[in-house]
Amino acid sequence: MFSKARISVAAAALVAMTGVGFAASHSQGEFAREIKARQAQMTLYAFNLGILGAMAKGEAEYDAEAAALAANNLAAAKSIWMPTAWPAGSDNASVEGTRALPAIWAADSDIGAKSQAMGEAVAALQAAAGTDLEALRGAIGPVGASCGACHKSFRAEE
Amino acid sequence: MFSKARISVAAAALVAMTGVGFAASHSQGEFAREIKARQAQMTLYAFNLGILGAMAKGEAEYDAEAAALAANNLAAAKSIWMPTAWPAGSDNASVEGTRALPAIWAADSDIGAKSQAMGEAVAALQAAAGTDLEALRGAIGPVGASCGACHKSFRAEE
Numbered sequence: 560m561f562s563k564a565r566i567s568v569a570a571a572a573l574v575a576m577t578g579v580g581f582a583a584s585h586s587q588g589e590f591a592r593e594i595k596a597r598q599a600q601m602t603l604y605a606f607n608l609g610i611l612g613a614m615a616k617g618e619a620e621y622d623a624e625a626a627a628l629a630a631n632n633l634a635a636a637k638s639i640w641m642p643t644a645w646p647a648g649s650d651n652a653s654v655e656g657t658r659a660l661p662a663i664w665a666a667d668s669d670i671g672a673k674s675q676a677m678g679e680a681v682a683a684l685q686a687a688a689g690t691d692l693e694a695l696r697g698a699i700g701p702v703g704a705s706c707g708a709c710h711k712s713f714r715a716e717e
Numbered sequence: 718m719f720s721k722a723r724i725s726v727a728a729a730a731l732v733a734m735t736g737v738g739f740a741a742s743h744s745q746g747e748f749a750r751e752i753k754a755r756q757a758q759m760t761l762y763a764f765n766l767g768i769l770g771a772m773a774k775g776e777a778e779y780d781a782e783a784a785a786l787a788a789n790n791l792a793a794a795k796s797i798w799m800p801t802a803w804p805a806g807s808d809n810a811s812v813e814g815t816r817a818l819p820a821i822w823a824a825d826s827d828i829g830a831k832s833q834a835m836g837e838a839v840a841a842l843q844a845a846a847g848t849d850l851e852a853l854r855g856a857i858g859p860v861g862a863s864c865g866a867c868h869k870s871f872r873a874e875e
Contacts, residue, residue: 592764592767595760595764596760596761596764598757599756599757599758599760599761599764600757600761602753602754602757603754603757603758603761603797606750606753606754606757606799606802607799609750610801625801628798628800631796632797632798632799635793635794635796635797636793636794636797638789638793639761639790639793639794640786640790641764641765641790642786643768643783644764
């Protein structure tokens with residue numbers, strides 16, 4: 560059994576440890592931690608889609624196991640929902656280090672619907688990716704389209 | 718139905734799109750993309766553990782729904798396994814921009830066992846986090862300990 564004191568020490572050690580990661584953030588402006596977290600999620604999308612895209616384009620040999628793994632990773636990354644990483648006022652008109660447009664937070668924003676569309680396309684890709692190359696090719700297009708639709712509405716040009 | 722030409726266009730668009738993320742990487746050295754992906758996974762651990770740690774320490778009010786969400790996010794992030802993000806030769810003695818020690822890739826490395834221990838601690842935290850504050854406090858210590866054990870063996874000091 561853990562005593563309360565030991566639990567408290569463990570919790571403090573945990574916070575100190577995770578704080579290391581925050582302190583190492585490149586951006587130190589307002590909402591830097593939140594922006595870093597949501598960009599990390601996008602990085603995981605891009606890395607795993609990159610594996611699948613290379614196979615779909617014929618730049619890498621199709622590998623059913625690696626394709627299924629990358630699609631599972633993409634689905635796991637998509638399942639992460641961090642509302643506190645998207646605070647109002649963390650748009651590119653208000654703070655540095657982000658390309659997130661204020662439109663995300665607008666009253667008429669359809670970002671929820673666009674996110675749901677991505678989720679459905681990712682689920683279909685997850686079901687298809689490990690089957691064969693043609694199935695992967697058929698399912699990756701809608702995922703790319705869902706990425707593009709969201710970026711077009713909600714991400715500033717570089 | 719998609720024609721092959723349309724599929725090819727979609728795949729090319731996808732790769733071009735994901736390439737934007739890669740090009741925007743801070744680090745442009747060897748294995749920069751791989752290092753960025755694995756650091757993104759760590760960032761998602763830290764962000765979600767930070768939410769739970771703040772509650773455990775009493776710095777934030779316990780919120781069962783938010784705690785369960787953060788623990789689910791942590792479990793989803795832990796489920797991501799990207800073997801191609803950990804290529805041999807991507808250690809801190811060989812390339813810039815990483816604190817990953819060569820010991821990770823040593824013949825006697827126990828990183829697999831340490832990763833499994835983290836997975837078990839995270840699963841227990843996922844089961845406990847939304848119950849109440851005491852359950853969260855009891856389950857977060859072993860997660861922090863698993864983080865610390867891996868960092869001690871396999872991550873260089875800053």
